[in-house]
Amino acid sequence: MSPVGSAVGAGGRGTGTVLVRGGTVVDPGGPPAGRRADVLVEDGRIVAVTDGLEVPPGALVLDAGGCLVGPGLVDLHTHLRQPGGEAAETVATGARAAALGGYTAVVAMPNTTPAIDTASVARDVLALGRPATCQVAVAGAITVGRAGERLAPLGELAAIGVRLFTDDGRGVQDGGLMRRALEYGRDLGVVLAEHCEDEALAAGGAMHEGAWSSRLGIAGQPSLAEEAMAARDIGLARLTGARLHLLHLSTAASLALVAAAKAEGLPVTCEVTPHHLSLTDAEVASFDARFRVNPPLRAADDVAAARRACTDGVVDALATDHAPHPVEAKEAPFEEAPPGMLGLETALSVAFSVLCRGDGPTLSPAALFGLCAARPAAIAGLDADGQGGPLQPGAVAHLCVFDPDETWTVSGAESASRSRNTPYEGRTLTGRVRHTLYRGEVVVRDARAQR
């Protein structure tokens, strides 16, 4: 059966002919730096990937000169806030922000009101996603109401195609319950994804515990709050043999645990966010609540370790943890504001800057698209919908055209999101998504949303 969120099965939706001309095609598995090729799209599908294609009559030509042309990005971790949080975001506005960031698929997190813990809520969100500018899949809650007490109907949700389960926003505090969830999920062939945060150790801390929290007088949460749960869950993956995905890892030691688990052959994957690759807890000295996020921004050593884990192959996916909050919620004092930051529109720019052009070891463009598209598509089971590449004739045309040299200044007010809480407000980024094609439809052209 077709995985969840696929509105038109394997077919494309866009009509007409589009030629993406003059770019460098970067395919996961292709040449690391990519290859010069034009991409011809007809009626939603790729029909040719070749250098020097003629412009067919009536074709829309998109200039990709100087650009990387890769598969549309796939975000494993998006908060669309609907239902219940429409003041912050809707499926439509979040999907538009996703398209502007080069994403052609997002996995909507279940911490909505009500939570996505039944098939009926999941169906509602999927229905909202059908007309959106990217594919909207959902993650289901592990426990009823994300309360950490009883198992949600994983089977019922799996039956309508849900592949990823998480109580994200909270970790499953009860290790015995998490064990059962993994065992039960293993039979269903689904992935259990953990927000690693031991709440007793975190003790309600609003930022990373360290030199800055001590200086600022803000209660911190120690790195161990994340690491302890990551270690527990890796042990549970060993015990149960179930697929485990660790969300938004942020500390050097968490990533070392994953590296060891992978060396051991355990079925464990993990993601990191662009903000944990680019920002440190020193930002909190501004007391600006846009820098409040969970897991918190960490120390410089953790940022360096997270980058290394990307280049070393420990990290499977970059995920945004796009978490919109209304302006008034983020104008509160740091300790009183909700955690979370926007991420969809800035993710690839930030990731490219720090991973492909950073000071340390760098990733090839193809490897970056692997982390942003191919691997997350496989983890979420969205590869079956043609997400994640490769770009080849016959494939559904999900394309991200990225200009690595364009500079732009981030402005929350200009975001397509209903919220403005970007941590990069006013900063100049290098690299920007120029065009996005979702099932052959040009949803973003010259960095502007088309609908």
Add this chain to the structure above:
Amino acid sequence: MTEVALPRHLLGIAGLDRAAIVELLSLAASFSEVAERPIPKVPALRGKTVATVFFEPSTRTRLSFESAARRLSADTMTFTAATSSVTKGESLRDTVETIEAMGVDALVVRHRAAGAPALVARWVTASVVNAGDGAHEHPTQALLDCYTILEALAPPGAELPGGGDCSGLSIGIVGDVAHSRVARSCALAFEALGAAVTLVGPRTLLPPSLEGWPVAVASDLDAVLGELDVVYLLRLQTERMRQARLPSLEEYRERFGLTEGRARRLRPGALVLHPGPMNRGVEIDASVASEHATLVTRQVRNGVPTRMAVLFRLLGGAR
């Protein structure tokens, strides 16, 4: 005296250098004489309006600021969260913008959350004085404590007691440093004036990291007591027991309280300060508190000229 550039706001001791602190203390010294006058007022801030904006209950700090403003002939406005529309859900930003719209030149802000005055300073054009924000800073308390220490140790009559120099002094800050905005501001201020600062308390009540702090640390009060010229006691909140940071108040008193026994082992002439309100029988024995009451009263009294100095410097002095 040379004018030292001070920012438009006083948000913390962090960011002030020794010269800026000394300048404020010198101003405080000149204002302390105002209190002795038959009419304790100067016209320095006539026509200015100072609003105290307190989102957390505090009587003494608010009264001290209001008294300071009035002695400078400024008008005052009072806002307290308990009697305001904050209880109706008004945001911090709306609240302070509304108050500013009434025409104020300075907002004196206290808030339970760290950094709230810094945010307010971004939203308003008036000057902002931090009157205590969460566990972050309480800069005017630190200034008045510096003043009190200098005054107590220096011969009377000096323009600024001790010339603003604390070098050679050993100051112990004892107790719940982790949750204390007073401790953060005082440690910075004492160090800026040249004192050697030691934080004393159980590991559970010290900040998790002291990287970058210009202090020494001791977990045994008795080991350092005899070396301290100043013992600065912090108030202990009873909720620390619920957080498993302490077994009991009694055990705290045994290990870190300034008991009668410990008071006898103080250096001759050692000073005992407390920002108030005191828990007698916990961080200090009642008899010891009475014995050192004069200095604690001086702290309160010096609050007024110190805050006069801050308000004058922000609103009336040359920039």
